[in-house]
Amino acid sequence: MRIIAGTAGRIAIKVPPAVTRPTTDFVRQAVFSILGERVGAARVLDLYAGSGALGLEALSRGAKSCTFVEEHRQAVKVIAENLTKARLEGGHAVKSEVAPFLKRDAGSYDLIFADPPYWKYHGDKDHITELLQSGLLPPRLAAGGWLIVEVSSHKTSPVADEFSLVARREYGNSAILIYAKSLDS
Template identity: 80%
Template sequence: MRIIAGKAGRTAIKVPSAVARPTTDFVRQAVFSILGERVGNARVLDLYAGSGALGLEALSRGANSCTFVDDHRQAASVIAENLKKARLEGGHAVKSEAVPFLKRDAGTYDLIFADPPYWKYHGDRDHVVELLKSGTVPPRLAADGWFIVEISSAQQSHVSDDFTLIARREYGNSAILIYERSSGQSSDIAN
């Protein structure tokens, strides 16, 4: 895996062994093509960060800061290594589950990424549903911010009263859902 573009473009990044499915270079390239200039000077939150690939890409492309959140100790350590190797500033890793972090955090973010383990079978923990039902994301998202979620392309898009789904893009086994706050103005991005 590598950072695709920006000041740290082409830098190889380490992936923790606890991460079963990091976001591929192809999917990251597609996401950042959609985000375009929204990344510049953005405050970013990378939930279920794993290797930190999404947040590292954002920092490399000009984001002002990124908070990486993952509940695996190894992930926080690997993210710190990746930040140092890529010589990227403005990032820090927090060892925590996503919802408890969001409950105690007071930050506001322009972009919030969530790439949890995919829900596969009935009875599996659905991290995206937990996030949407917890009510903890909207207070952390800037009024014109975007909440970007990666799920399995086999899953239906999640709905929430707090968010409007403005785009769903599928790339092989992955689907990217882009939400804005329901109270926000509609976006020009088409489904």
């Protein structure tokens, strides 16, 4: 894996063993093509960060800051190593589960990435639906901000009263969902 573009473009990044499905270069390129100029000077939150590929890409493309939230200790260490190797400033990795982090965080973010383990089988935890319906995200998303979610292309787009689906794009087995705050919330 590598950072695709920006100041750290083409730099290879490590993927921690705990991460079984990092966002592919192709999907990341597509996401950042959609985001375009929204990335410049953005405050970014990368939930379920894994290797940090999405947040690293954002920093490389001019984001002001990125907070990486990951529950696996080894992954947090790898994110820190990737930040150092890529010489990217403004990144901070936090070892935490997502819900407890969101409960104690007071930040406001222009872009929030969420790429949890996919819901595959009946009985699996559906991280995205749970996250969208928790009420924890709206206070963290700045006015005009976007929530960018990666799910299996076989999954329908989850809904929540506080969010409106702006776009859904499918790339092989992955689907990218872009949400904005609903006008009512």
